[in-house]
Amino acid sequence: EYISVSNLGDALGVKLNVFLRQLEDLGFEDITEESIMTGETAALVAQEYGFEPTVDSGEKVDLKPRPPPEDPSVLPPRPPVVTIMGHVDHGKTTLLDYLRKSSVAASEHGGITQHIGAFSVKLSAGKQITFLDTPGHAAFLSMRQRGANVTDIVILVVAADDSVKPQTIEALKHARAAKVPIIVAINKVDKEEARVDLVKSDLAKNGVEIEDYGGDVQTVLVSGRTGQGMQDLEESILSLSEVLDLRAEEDGMAEGWVLESSVKSIGRAATVLVKRGTLRRGDYIVAGEVFAKIRVMLSEGGVELEEAPPGTPVEILGWRDLPDAGDQVLQAPDEDKAKNAIDYRRELSERGEAVSQMAQQELERRERERVKAEKAAAEAEGGDQEEKPEEDGPPGSTTVHFLVRGDVDGSVEAVCASIMEIGNNEVRPKILRAGPGLILESDIEYATISGSHIVNFNNPIPGHIKRMAEESGVRILDFNVIYHLVDAVKDTLSQQLKPTI
Ligand code: GDP
Numbered sequence: 462e463y464i465s466v467s468n469l470g471d472a473l474g475v476k477l478n479v480f481l482r483q484l485e486d487l488g489f490e491d492i493t494e495e496s497i498m499t500g501e502t503a504a505l506v507a508q509e510y511g512f513e514p515t516v517d518s519g520e521k522v523d524l525k526p527r528p529p530p531e532d533p534s535v536l537p538p539r540p541p542v543v544t545i546m547g548h549v550d551h552g553k554t555t556l557l558d559y560l561r562k563s564s565v566a567a568s569e570h571g572g573i574t575q576h577i578g579a580f581s582v583k584l585s586a587g588k589q590i591t592f593l594d595t596p597g598h599a600a601f602l603s604m605r606q607r608g609a610n611v612t613d614i615v616i617l618v619v620a621a622d623d624s625v626k627p628q629t630i631e632a633l634k635h636a637r638a639a640k641v642p643i644i645v646a647i648n649k650v651d652k653e654e655a656r657v658d659l660v661k662s663d664l665a666k667n668g669v670e671i672e673d674y675g676g677d678v679q680t681v682l683v684s685g686r687t688g689q690g691m692q693d694l695e696e697s698i699l700s701l702s703e704v705l706d707l708r709a710e711e712d713g714m715a716e717g718w719v720l721e722s723s724v725k726s727i728g729r730a731a732t733v734l735v736k737r738g739t740l741r742r743g744d745y746i747v748a749g750e751v752f753a754k755i756r757v758m759l760s761e762g763g764v765e766l767e768e769a770p771p772g773t774p775v776e777i778l779g780w781r782d783l784p785d786a787g788d789q790v791l792q793a794p795d796e797d798k799a800k801n802a803i804d805y806r807r808e809l810s811e812r813g814e815a816v817s818q819m820a821q822q823e824l825e826r827r828e829r830e831r832v833k834a835e836k837a838a839a840e841a842e843g844g845d846q847e848e849k850p851e852e853d854g855p856p857g858s859t860t861v862h863f864l865v866r867g868d869v870d871g872s873v874e875a876v877c878a879s880i881m882e883i884g885n886n887e888v889r890p891k892i893l894r895a896g897p898g899l900i901l902e903s904d905i906e907y908a909t910i911s912g913s914h915i916v917n918f919n920n921p922i923p924g925h926i927k928r929m930a931e932e933s934g935v936r937i938l939d940f941n942v943i944y945h946l947v948d949a950v951k952d953t954l955s956q957q958l959k960p961t962i
Pocket of ligand 1: 547548549550551552553554555556648649650651652683684685686687
């Protein structure tokens with residue numbers, strides 16, 4: 462389960478502005494009242510406030526990433542990690558397919574190409590580029606929400622026959638928010654309808670400082686269909702990564718992120734992108750609340766690897782349980798330390814769940830009281846009073862409440878992040894509760910008392926829940942595609958705007 466910062470602050474009895482400042486002191490970055498925390502993080506924060514000041518039983522110790530290097534400039538260079546984003550049908554998949562083809566030289570060694578969520582392209586002179594193989598914004602967002610800033614460079618694909626479109630702008634916003642530099646790939650230049658100049662001026666209008674207009678954002682003309690310009694694109698990526706001067710330790714305890722995980726015929730498999738250090742067969746690694754003794758490491762070409770240095774995506778077998786995409790991976794010196802860290806984390810998240818449950822109950826209690834008090838006030842005034850705007854948000858603004866349910870952690874996070882980007886000074890969304898899993902009866906009850914809409918993503922809705930929602934007048938926004946969902950939320954918000962007379 463998740464809790465928003467404003468709800469956690471409420472539950473801990475800290476004023477919001479004070480809470481935000483203190484969170485910054487605790488090392489949280491880019492945090493706003495709308496940020497969503499996992500139960501585990503919430504428990505750590507609650508601990509800081511003397512909540513359940515449990516002393517750890519025994520000597521359970523967590524694993525932590527190493528401190529940042531003192532002088533990064535002396536470290537060996539590492540390959541850049543690149544994500545492709547852009548409007549639907551502008552050619553993301555086609556470009557990735559083209560690039561992947563040049564990566565599978567490895568399969569000549571007898572492997573079978575497989576989708577593992579990322580692949581590396583080896584270029585001349587020993588250079589290498591790692592591409593994340595999940596196009597689109599949801600993957601980027603959900604990783605970022607978990608603090609996994611794995612992407613060094615975003616390739617923004619814009620079709621030359623369609624120019625800048627809503628999702629192009631959305632992708633730009635995400636890249637800017639994550640402070641990740643972009644390269645624009647103007648795609649489909651093989652088409653007669655290609656209007657490269659129009660694309661460039663549209664980009665400039667949207668604040669992209671492209672080179673042709675005196676800025677430093679590179680634009681490359683490509684065709685995923687004919688392969689035209691693809692080498693230029695790779696060269697642009699390399700030259701930008703030289704500017705970024707990407708480096709990492711090749712020794713010491715390894716660190717990385719889980720990109721994907723699934724149960725396959727060969728067992729539990731998770732793709733890990735190594736960020737620091739080098740993973741080897743036989744190493745112990747911890748991710749979230751699970752660990753692995755690395756039994757096999759496979760490249761995307763299906764070839765067994767002995768070593769995975771920084772920038773390498775590898776599929777790892779040997780997990781006791783399946784880790785989640787977005788989990789940080791940390792190497793443990795031995796099996797005991799790995800198990801110890803996991804015990805520590807499990808205990809912490811149990812405590813975290815208790816804290817968020819208490820917080821949630823407290824919020825529901827307050828909400829009920831608020832509704833009761835409002836009703837009483839309205840009756841005292843003669844009954845026919847207009848609904849009052851919420852007290853939170855800028856003065857005069859309306860807040861629209863949402864509960865979010867989705868199939869898995871990652872999508873819930875992506876949905877929450879997308880919703881929180883909507884809104885303006887007049888009307889803003891607020892997420893009261895979010896978590897993976899089916900909509901529950903208690904969700905409908907909570908939506909009823911708090912006047913919330915329920916957002917359901919990639920999840921079936923049980924029949925009795927549908928009926929209960931209808932009877933209680935609770936609206937369920939049910940979608941499988943994130944931008945359709947975003948449109949529906951936008952509509953919902955704009956319906957709240959009363960026409961000004
Ligand atoms: P995505 O939704 O961004 O992943 O877009 P796709 O890669 O699925 O491409 C959408 C459509 O555009 C497909 O029919 C592709 O064949 C086509 N397409 C992609 N790249 C090119 C290109 O460079 N030239 C032409 N003519 N068609 C392209």
